[in-house]
Amino acid sequence: MRQDDIYIKKIDWLTISIYALLVVIGWFNIYAAVYDEQAAKSIFDFSINSGKQLAWIGTALLLITIIMVADYRIFENLSWILYIILLVLLIVTPIFGKEVKGQVLTIGFGSFRIQPSEFAKFATALALAKFMERPSLDLSQFKHQLQVLTIIFIPIILIMLQPDTGTAMVYTAFFIMLYREGMPQRYYVLALTFITVSLLALGVENNLYIVIGVVALVVILILMGKKKISRIIGLSLLGLIIIGYTYSLDYVVSKLPEHQQNRIMVLFNPDLDPLGVGWNVTQSKIAIGSGGFLGKGYLEGTQTKFDFVPEQHTDFIFCTLGEEFGWIGSLVVIFLFCALLIRLVFLAERQKTRFSRVYGYSVISILFFHFMINIAMTIGLFPVVGIPLPFFSYGGSSLWSFTILLFIFIKLDSHRIQLLGRMK
Template sequence: MRQDDLYINKIDWISICIYVALVIIGWFNIYAAVYDEQFPKSIFDLSINSGQQLVRIGAAFLIILLIMVADYRVFDNIAWILYIIFLVLLIITPFIGKEVNGQILSIGFGSFRIQPSEFAKFTTALALAKFMERPSFDLSTFKHQLQALTIIMIPIILIMLQPDTGTAMVYFAFFIMLYREGMPQRYYVLALTFIAISLLALGIEENLYIVIGVVALVLLLIISGKKKISRIIALVVLGIGIIAYSYSLDYVVSKLPEHQQNRIMVLFNPDLDPLGAGWNVTQSKIAIGSGGFLGKGYLEGTQTKFDFVPEQHTDFIFCTLGEEFGWVGSLVVIILFCSLLIRLVMLAERQKNRFSRVYGYCVISILFFHFMVNIAMTIGLFPVVGIPLPFFSYGGSSLWSFTILLFIFIKLDSHRIQLLGRMG
């Protein structure tokens, strides 16, 4: 392919530089998480996680090269094909996949394995962009709302069958994109109401939330006045609905696996099971807090050295950063993530067609959800659900899927003028 076909001068190098910075910092932190001062090994040693991750980083850069030299039109043309392929992979994963800790998440041959649920994120994003690019598409109509939600819900249901609650939750991040594209606000108000009721129902012991709901209902009834019969009926129905939903939620939670129930309860009461379900979060907070302002120094983290935090090189990688680089190091990484998200919003808003804009906001939604939930999880503000930190956590499927997700958008952005002429 000719050099001018790459449109190098139109590629957003700012996003690429932030990506490279996050990947490199993450790689050094993976080494810190597995470092053994008694038997030190080189960061390049392929027998430890950092060496293996370096190979995956090399593969990620190869993926980037393939995306950037590919015809920009291919992503629009094969969106549905990729979506269907990964739905099929999600269907067969429980039957041919490898079981780890009661979950069947990955498929492959020998030591090479991939997690289809991670890659299905970018295929779902492409499918949504393809579906919503039609001139007749209108999110204010119930038909199109239902169709868009169906595209999102199919992979969620298939992933829940594995079961992988954490990854399934990520797909709800697409609602951020739907909001940008015109999904009525009433759905978001309703969703936030259910979340608030759920937190109240789960967080307050002895069903005190029912008492609060009834008192609030009585006060509203008094204020509403005798003549406003329809409002009174609506409030009564609402009160009954809140109580019924609360009891239903208790029933649903009681049917979850015991470890998931414990994680939810520990969120509201960290001291409930400090040596069991609360161990990860408690040790993670100790590690981050012990880092202080500047941290203990690279490879000097005591929580890390003595393996107090399980999965410290994957889901809890942020606590390694906090312990060794302190508040300053954590702030730098948070600034990098926020800068990338802000930059992507700017790129999405300058797109000349709906396909690229929708896909761009899908990228933003997924990265934001992972970033927010992972850090909230490590500091005890969210249940432990097994969501990796983008570009940071150890693992091939995670790194490659985020890389593909991001660089498809960077590729589309570099051809935004051509996409206008073709799809406008």
């Protein structure tokens, strides 16, 4: 049997099939999101978003071909170079990029523009994999923790300068991968506590309730027999820190731009401004809810036809699916995403080198974060932060970056035996 035949058989065609299904379903939903019954155009018409997306899909196929025929060693050898190139692009974007709605996210020439922050995801994943493949690396050591976090937070800082809070948040998904690779659990407990207290502080109108709750917790623990002075002092200090944090958080939020403050407030009170800042989420939930169990039918969505939901072909593409295909259609797409993530976990665990495993879990982390946050955003469980649904939302940079991210891992997986041979 020829070497090429062996290589083709080792490609994970199941993952590729799920990818193809998501891209095709997303393409049909992009057409539905811009469909105008009065002036209906073909789905292949390049003057509308579905036609443009088809062009992006075609170029994505070209990228896939390049990745799959390239030498698998190139991704490891060029990891740091790609990371540095993307950092440079992130630096020059606010300087030479085009400003849209107060953000400078894209650079390019004429109508061709790319969003470097999207492509920096796979570059950061490769850099982390390259750095963490060292046998001496131990994430229980603070020095190594600091080095890994530096790789992650440099692009976060540069993206915040654009400013693009939503995309910057995506890079925190790498902490999922770090947990698999041995990052101490105490950091995750601390982060969960931080998030919980933040939600309480933002969601409760009167912080006095939080103060009472913390004091009550300390008193209860003391009465339960925790008589050691050190524990009592420790709990008291923790209570004071939480109280201080809740009030300082109010101050920080008050300094955010008004539209970001409103998005946070709408999360806890959707009826705060239903005709203003809460319009997107309110209309998205109406669209999804109106779809019922089986949906209204393809191209029959009323919320879609009359443009009630802004950005429906990008960030809110999921509500088009919910309205026209109902609970069943939404469940099918959620199942496909879950199947993809579970399959990728299986692939990551069977890797023979740490480089491939770290990169694989980075891919899983990023896709999981986008999938969860985007859907939570469209149903009002998370503030609107402008995060696209992978392989589904309209946009060339988004589709290209997710395609490159995924297929580099598929390429590495198909050569996992050869990668092991290089390590010996």
